[in-house]
Amino acid sequence: MSEAALLALTQLTTLQTMIALVAGVVTGLIVGILPGLGGTAGLALLLPLVFGMEPNAALAMMIGLVAVTTTSDTFPSVLMGIPGTSGSQATVLDGFPMTKRGEGTRALSIAFVSSLFGGIFGAFVLSFAVFFAKPIILQIGFGEQFMLVILALSMVGILTGANLWKGLGACSLGLLLGTLGAAPMSGVERATFGSEYLLDPLPLVVVGLAMFATPEIINLLRRQSSISETGRLEPTGWAKGVRDWASNWWLSLRCSMIGSIIGALPGLGGSVVDWIAYGHAVQTTKNRESYGTGDPRGVVAPESANNAKEGGALVPTLLLGIPGSGSMAILLGGLVLIGIEPGKDMIDNNMDKVYLMIWSIAAANIVGAGICFFLAPQIARITTIKYTLIAPFMIGIIFFAAFQATRNWGDLIALLLLSVLAIYMKRFGWSRPALLIGFVLSERVESSVYQTVTLYGASFLERPIVQILVGLTVVSIGLAVFFKQSSSEEMTAEGPHSHLNKTPQWIFIGAILIFTLYVLQNGWQFNPLTGMFPRVAAFSMLAFLAPILVMMVLRKAPSGFFYDAERKNAPESGRSAEFYIGMLIVMLLWAGVVGFVLGIATFITLFLRRFALVDWWKALAGGLGFVLFLGIISNQLTLRYPTGLLQNVVSLPWPLQ
Amino acid sequence: MFNGLKKLVLGAAAAVAVAMPGVAQAEEFTLEGKTVTWIVGFREGGGTDRLTRVLQTKLGEHLPGNPKVIVLNKPGGGSVTASNDFHANAPADGTMLIMASTSGLLPVLLGSKNARYDPNEWVAITGFARGASLYAISDEIGLSGTDMMADYEALKSANIRFGTETPLSAELLDFVSMELLGGVEPRYLFGLSSKDAEAAFQRAEMNMNTDNTRSYLKDYGEDPKVNPVWSYGVIDESGNLVRDPDLPNIPTFPEFYEAVKGEAPSGPGYEAQKAFMNAKVMLSKSVMLPKGTPKHIADVYIEAMKKVTADPEVAAALPREIGSMPLNFGEDTQKALALGTAMEPEVRAWVATFLKERFDTSLD
Incomplete structure (x- = not known):
């Protein structure tokens, strides 16, 4: 064992392998920082290069890439509130408020140390797990997977926000959104609104961007001159961030464990790791009311977990030849290309290759975090720039990111519609994390309930691991209920919880009700295999809406059920959210005419001129700069952008397609 | 360095062209300076994507003018979305091609209203066949592997558990085969x-499964507990179904049927089984140009794909796609396509009834 480990270390430390590793790390950092792209897209790019490469170097390059995408994805999450990959959605919750306080560097520093620690911990776990994990993984059947989903739901249930009923309603709304499109067990299209786009379920990337990025962008546009409220960046953030991590090392360790376990086990998948870690942090620490307002622990938890999960996800990939995640699936393809067949044979005969991967994960995390630390002071300055100067570019980037989901116009339209939903959820106090969690777990809930019941009936409860998981779930719910804190916000007739003028809230609830009824009546048309889950999700939504409706009608005093952020410090001179929504609609319509690239360029130019009040030539340079950026990316990453009517008539040269 | 290499390859290609008078007409067609876009209707990382990316590395070298070849993933509806788009909009000038797979053919075969494309109108370049077999944990089901009659009795009395995506997936081949036995x-x-x-x-938790034969052999070839029940065979050049070359000792499904029923399979159910077999095994993956592509361009691509698939490096990287099963090109692929995407009305009616009764699923 130690012999193979040493041999692998000497293989890694050759110049050629190290260069390949660094090349992989740099590529991984770039695709991680670009929202919408992650390890899967990055590895797909490397695959043709890997072909014919020296195996050790190829291995180091591929692992180097996968290991660090969740390090650099922190930049957009923390600095701009745009989730860089689905692995860092939870980081936005506390990372971005820290940035708004001017503590961007501190938040980044926490994130990078946590990522580094989590990544190395994941490698450490992998080095043991390859010897004993196989029987454990093979014990995780449908019943266990079902209980894992329930446990996850109970852990994140604490994120329901101030009002429990609205929080549960938001979670149900997530489940409902998850029922749109092809049903997982029958392939039948449900509630597609007649759109071909919904042949598949809504992409998670699009839902994540809509929930977090758009509302923040619009909120900032309305209220602030720069992302950092003070317009400055705290100079001592670095050391502070490291100290923040050090005083939370125990939380970081726990979340790393959670990350690597969830990464290794079947059933949940990588995209909920950050939420579960975040939920765990909220559940098990004191002063939980500070979460969501820029609490360092809210950065430590998801960032430790999301890097640790890569080491964990390698366990089933290498031991069973069954990929633990999307990027692992393509890594598996890469391994076959260089002549390595994962599975028992690899553990018996190619142990040095396994160790090479483990060392590569550790080395890549060090190199990746190092590069991020080095670059961060420069990149963090973006938070001190006048916001109207960067907002149009960020809008361009989130639409670019959404389009990477399925490369379909539908991605852009879905982003717009869901963004409108998210903007009003934020305004009326409906928890967006709760919706996202419901959405992420929706398909897992649907298929694991069906599979467990079909196969075992109630007898799955006799399985020992299931019983342990039931116990953990009870503890988890107990923690949530026992330590539940009520909203401290004062209830006054003038404040956001006022009972006066509820018309906007009525419109919002009415829209949700109509959507729920649509899904419900659609679900009745199908046999149980297709239609049962939408019916259940719709009924749970109605059950949670009922008390809200009762309160809306009957209660004549301020209440936690009522919330309208517009009643709280509404900006005096700023424009309304509806104005910006209208602007996005116009932009998309225009992009439908001239194509995405030209549409965005026009938007950026006009926005810079009109709202940032820069000279015409500078505004034009901004628009052209973005065209160039998109052009270079499309060339390097072999992407294509949505075309408009114009492209159907004439064929335009690069980069205007 | 790459420039030098490019020149070398160009020179070699020119030499080949001169030596082979048959391609003289093709020589006029060039893709120099162009970008060839290869559409994959799935996300990065799946089997179709991996195959395409391996072939991509060499395809440009063998096309006239050495164009840049890129792979574009357009996931959606099990490749239906990308196929619709390809059918309606792809330029027929040799700059766009698609990697089709079984899951793109099934909706056409079953007459799904979502599939607004007909692969028979596309111009077939290459088809990759891939053997498939049905295998099981022998002890759990009570299979001996030596006596088909006894195995049939075991199948009838066993508690078979078979995991699959949806009733309308490529596993229809397995569903229908087992149904036919009765x-x-x-x-x-x-x-x-x-x-x-x-x-x-x-x-x-499941005790029966299906996979392509090469993957089965890799995963369970050495495992005495897991054994094939039957293979789906392969169709040879004269159109007969013969045993899977990777499983020469395993009966094909029709062999198994005949042994246990005393007569060869026939009727609409078997016609459906054959159509699914064609779509799943013979056209596991296929490379296509858009409808209306001129013949001289198609010929250029056929020649190039022949060279790419003969490259030893490519073959080594594709142990599941290249090796045992025959590759087919041009006309042959087109013929297999016609078989794998067409169903007589009474056969489709049989499938519809089967799906309705067995799975409460309708074809739309």
Whole structure:
């Protein structure tokens, strides 16, 4: 064992392998920082290069890439509130408020140390797990997977926000959104609104961007001159961030464990790791009311977990030849290309290759975090720039990111519609994390309930691991209920919880009700295999809406059920959210005419001129700069952008397609 | 360095062109300075994507003018979305091609209203056949592997658990095959992608599974507990179904049927089985140019694909696609396509009834 480990270390430390590793790390950092792209897209790019490469170097390059995408994805999450990959959605919750306080560097520093620690911990776990994990993984059947989903739901249930009923309603709304499109067990299209786009379920990337990025962008546009409220960046953030991590090392360790376990086990998948870690942090620490307002622990938890999960996800990939995640699936393809067949044979005969991967994960995390630390002071300055100067570019980037989901116009339209939903959820106090969690777990809930019941009936409860998981779930719910804190916000007739003028809230609830009824009546048309889950999700939504409706009608005093952020410090001179929504609609319509690239360029130019009040030539340079950026990316990453009517008539040269 | 290499390859290509008078007409067609876009209707990382990316590395070298070849992933609806788009909009000038797979042919075969494309109108370049077999944990089902009659009795009385994605997936081949035997009633568990089904089989929660033959051999070839029930065979050049070359000792499904029923399979159910077999095995993956592509361009691509697939490096990287099963090109692929995407009305009616009765699923 130690012999193979040493041999692998000497293989890694050759110049050629190290260069390949660094090349992989740099590529991984770039695709991680670009929202919408992650390890899967990055590895797909490397695959043709890997072909014919020296195996050790190829291995180091591929692992180097996968290991660090969740390090650099922190930049957009923390600095701009745009989730860089689905692995860092939870980081936005506390990372971005820290940035708004001017503590961007501190938040980044926490994130990078946590990522580094989590990544190395994941490698450490992998080095043991390859010897004993196989029987454990093979014990995780449908019943266990079902209980894992329930446990996850109970852990994140604490994120329901101030009002429990609205929080549960938001979670149900997530489940409902998850029922749109092809049903997982029958392939039948449900509630597609007649759109071909919904042949598949809504992409998670699009839902994540809509929930977090758009509302923040619009909120900032309305209220602030720069992302950092003070317009400055705290100079001592670095050391502070490291100290923040050090005083939370125990939380970081726990979340790393959670990350690597969830990464290794079947059933949940990588995209909920950050939420579960975040939920765990909220559940098990004191002063939980500070979460969501820029609490360092809210950065430590998801960032430790999301890097640790890569080491964990390698366990089933290498031991069973069954990929633990999307990027692992393509890594598996890469391994076959260089002549390595994962599975028992690899553990018996190619142990040095396994160790090479483990060392590569550790080395890549060090190199990746190092590069991020080095670059961060420069990149963090973006938070001190006048916001109207960067907002149009960020809008361009989130639409670019959404389009990477399925490369379909539908991605852009879905982003717009869901963004409108998210903007009003934020305004009326409906928890967006709760919706996202419901959405992420929706398909897992649907298929694991069906599979467990079909196969075992109630007898799955006799399985020992299931019983342990039931116990953990009870503890988890107990923690949530026992330590539940009520909203401290004062209830006054003038404040956001006022009972006066509820018309906007009525419109919002009415829209949700109509959507729920649509899904419900659609679900009745199908046999149980297709239609049962939408019916259940719709009924749970109605059950949670009922008390809200009762309160809306009957209660004549301020209440936690009522919330309208517009009643709280509404900006005096700023424009309304509806104005910006209208602007996005116009932009998309225009992009439908001239194509995405030209549409965005026009938007950026006009926005810079009109709202940032820069000279015409500078505004034009901004628009052209973005065209160039998109052009270079499309060339390097072999992407294509949505075309408009114009492209159907004439064929335009690069980069205007 | 790459420039030098490019010149060398160009020179070699020119030499080949001069030596082979048959391609003289093709020589006029060039893709120099162009970008060839290869559409994959799935996300990065799947089997179709991996095959395409390996072929991509060499395709440019063998096309006239050495164009840049890029792979563009357009996931959606099991490649239906990308196929619709390809059918309606792809330019027929040799700058765009698609990697089709079984899951793109099935909706056409079953007459789904979502599939607004007809692969028969496309111009076929290459088809990759890939053997498939149905295998099981022998002890659990009571299979001996030596006496087909006894195995049939075992199948009828066993509690078979088979994991699969949906009733309308490529596993229809397995559903229909077992249905034809009569008396075999597996419990199907839906919502499992092939990798989930594979994992559940490894955990022994499922006791029957299907996979391509090469993967089966890699995973379980050495495992005495897991054995094939039958293979789906391969269609040879004269159009006969013969045994899978990778499983020469395993009966094909029709052999198994004949042994246990005393007569060769026939009727609309068997016609459906054959159509699914064609779509799944003979056209596991196929490379196509858009409808209306001129013949001289198609010929250029056929020549190039022949060279690419003959490259030893490519073959080594594609152990599941190249090796045992015959590759087919041009006309042959087109013929297999016609068989794998067409169904007589009474055959489709049989399938519709079967799906309705067995799975409460309709074809739309």
